[in-house]
Amino acid sequence: MRIEVKDLRYSYGEAKVLSNIALDGVSLTVEEGDFFGIIGQTGSGKTTFVQHLNGLIKLGKDCGSIKVGGYDLGDKKCDFKALRASLGMVFQYPEYQLFAETVFDDVAFGVKNFMPEVSLEKTQEMVKEALTTVGLNYDKIKDKSPFDLSGGQKRRVAIAGVIVTKPEVLVLDEPVAGLDPVGKREFISLLHRLHGSFVKTIILVSHDMDLVAENCTKAAIFSHGKIYAVGSPKEIFSRYEELQNLGLDLPVTAYLTRALENNGVKINSDFTVDGFINAVRIKTNGKIDGGEL
């Protein structure tokens, strides 16, 4: 499913008060299959934007249009339950979304809520598949209380509860916030496992530029409720001077590219670590200061 948002506007309170405006005419298309990054400073409107995509924040009258596959969110007859089964949303600190007495009930909730026609037997199958996909042992964990799990396990259970309905699109708001480096790496490999198997499209909100540079096929930069730039990470991070002026952090590869450039060495990379090393290798014919690269 393709996501097409046009001229989306939203204010927390009266739009006349400038500081209430959270989204100020956002148009963005996310194609099926994208691993799409949404970046921008705190308060730039990222969360408000993604919360519109499953109707968690209702699209206001005359405030633009949102189409998610065949769902027109401006249409009064839009089936939001069906939409939420096919566009799953993982909030920041998803472990706080857990609520049921057992892991099974927590993960099964999405099926019961969004797909009430599904039988108990089929529900069990779906819960098992979701828990296995996020790397948990179904038989060992299903009867435990979610509150007795480790932080990393809780986060996985929360994600299982979102992917259990097999959404085509998975939206994650700051999913690696608060994870240590190992937890972060495992989490990213989980996202890649999900992308292209369980879900077709991933939308990742993050202020972690390395994460976006390394993993996303496309990204948009939000600034003051508007979109400042859209493109591949290569296109976006090539504008590193502008981004810094905007107050944004950069991927480490962009800092290195700039440091080299300040020393008269211009390289052309895609801002992934491997791409950067390759670009340096090409530039130096594989030799740096006598050594081999």
Ligand SMILES: Nc1ncnc2c1ncn2[C@@H]1O[C@H](COP(=O)(O)OP(=O)(O)O)[C@@H](O)[C@H]1O
């Ligand atoms: N519940 C809310 N009530 C009032 N203002 C809010 C609320 N949530 C967000 N805002 C404001 O809306 C703007 C955009 O916020 P948000 O979408 O959370 O940005 P981001 O996710 O990029 O940090 C900010 O100015 C923020 O203060």
Ligand SMILES: [Mg+2]
């Ligand atoms: Mg946010």
